[in-house]
Amino acid sequence: MSDSVEEQKIRKNERKIEMTEVEWEIMRIIWDIEPCSAGAVQEELARRRMSSEGISGKAYSTVKTTMDRMAEKGFLQIEKVRNLQLFKSCISEVDAKQREFRKMLKRAFNGALTPMMQFLIEHEGISTDEASQLRELVRKSEEKAK
Amino acid sequence: MSDSVEEQKIRKNERKIEMTEVEWEIMRIIWDIEPCSAGAVQEELARRRMSSEGISGKAYSTVKTTMDRMAEKGFLQIEKVRNLQLFKSCISEVDAKQREFRKMLKRAFNGALTPMMQFLIEHEGISTDEASQLRELVRKSEEKAK
DNA sequence: GAGCATATTCTATATATGTCGAACATGTCA
DNA sequence: TGACATGTTCGACATATATAGAATATGCTC
Known part of the structure; x- marks a missing residue:
């Protein structure tokens, strides 16, 4: 017996929400510079990673995908301005x-x-x-x- | 260019080791009753979940699979006795x-x-x-x- | 030695996460 | 108006995690 789409959605919203390491990195940046574009976050991430640990950043699309998923989980909120997206935090x-x-x-x-x-x-x-x-x-x- | 098997192994061992929620549940039991079989852990898990949260346990194979993975990660150690396996913790x-x-x-x-x-x-x-x-x-x- | 109880192994599915390239859209400026 | 810079969307693949059924092995008991 497979669940209906509705039931799946409910489960999805009920599932325990945890932030992963990368998500924390992104959230920290968002809190500092929000509202901001994905590009800005990606650049800042590269900067911070480089200066603090000397490790490389991530591709734009990687950061964007992660941020989109964070929006789905309710960590972030997307506001459309023209064809651009501005991200804001949804949790303090x-x-x-x-x-x-x-x-x-x-x-x-x-x-x-x-x-x-x-x-x-x-x-x-x-x-x-x-x-x-x-x-x-x-x-x-x-x-x-x- | 794909990595060699060796390189993959190295990365595997270097990867950051974190315990997930289920792994914590299992570890707590292990610390209490080690050395112990997977079956004993599975039963105890069911008992605890039932009494503390009223939620159901997990199938034997689920627990066993998880424990095997924990051994791979270095959280547990398997000692063979005849055809049986006894698990012990590797981290305190x-x-x-x-x-x-x-x-x-x-x-x-x-x-x-x-x-x-x-x-x-x-x-x-x-x-x-x-x-x-x-x-x-x-x-x-x-x-x-x- | 046949069968049961128990344990191990193997295989498989769904979802989450990390990662990113390629294709497509669009506002701007020379 | 056409190229460029910047963004967005889609799709894809690898690995990790959660979950568990099926097949197989084996010690023990009658």
């Missing part, structure tokens, strides 16, 4: 970070913050500086909560 | 957590801890309880570092 940076963080937390720490913190201190070599900074942050947040 | 829980955490940190926070902490306090609604617990942890870690 905060939102994306939150999703990424929570995914990690769920996978690796059963969704709980405290065990993660414990882990950080035990295994991630949190520096004294970072620790006191952290303590400061926590103190402030406690104050604010009062 | 700590190691896996570390990888997952760092991947998230790199993607979403440019690899730096402090911005992540800031983010947590601002957006993840760290509770007063968690905050003081955290503060306690930090205090202890500072003492130890002395």
Whole structure:
């Protein structure tokens, strides 16, 4: 029994949305320069990759295809101006970070913050500086909560 | 110009190793009951999925295929006993957590801890309880570092 | 030794992702 | 108006992942 087109669409929209590495690279650029064309993103991507890791960029069509797919997934929004397309983000940076963080937390720490913190201190070599900074942050947040 | 088989193998081994969601599910079980057979993992997976999310398990062959691939990737190790295979983990829980955490940190926070902490306090609604617990942890870690 | 239970291997499909070339469209400027 | 620069669309292929049925092997029990 094959599903109807409708059912497939529903499944498609319901499917868990995760950003891949390349998608993150693109999103970061979009957040910086939106609204922008695919070409602009492709160039900026090449620039960043070159300067940060010395690796080559990607072909225009590669970037464009990825961006089109991101639009389908609801990460991006396309606005037509004449025959051009301008891309804008549909999710905020905060939102994306939150999703990424929570995914990690769920996978690796059963969704709980405290065990993660414990882990950080035990295994991630949190520096004294970072620790006191952290303590400061926590103190402030406690104050604010009062 | 196509690559030689050797080159393909090298690329294969060099490729970035990430655990997918299903692989995490399986790894968690392995860490708990290793050394173990694929069948045992499949049964335990069904049990956990049912009790935690009320969703169905997966066919034996699905689990087995995934586990074989995990062995290829170096997550698992197969030990033959007669005609049976016993699986063991090749990476520790700590190691896996570390990888997952760092991947998230790199993607979403440019690899730096402090911005992540800031983010947590601002957006993840760290509770007063968690905050003081955290503060306690930090205090202890500072003492130890002395 | 025949058959059952269990395990392994092989094969196959669908979807996602990464990658890109080629063809086609169109606004601009000499 | 015709060439060029820039964009868009289409199609294609490789690999990864998720999924699972079918065929095959084999140890054990009666």
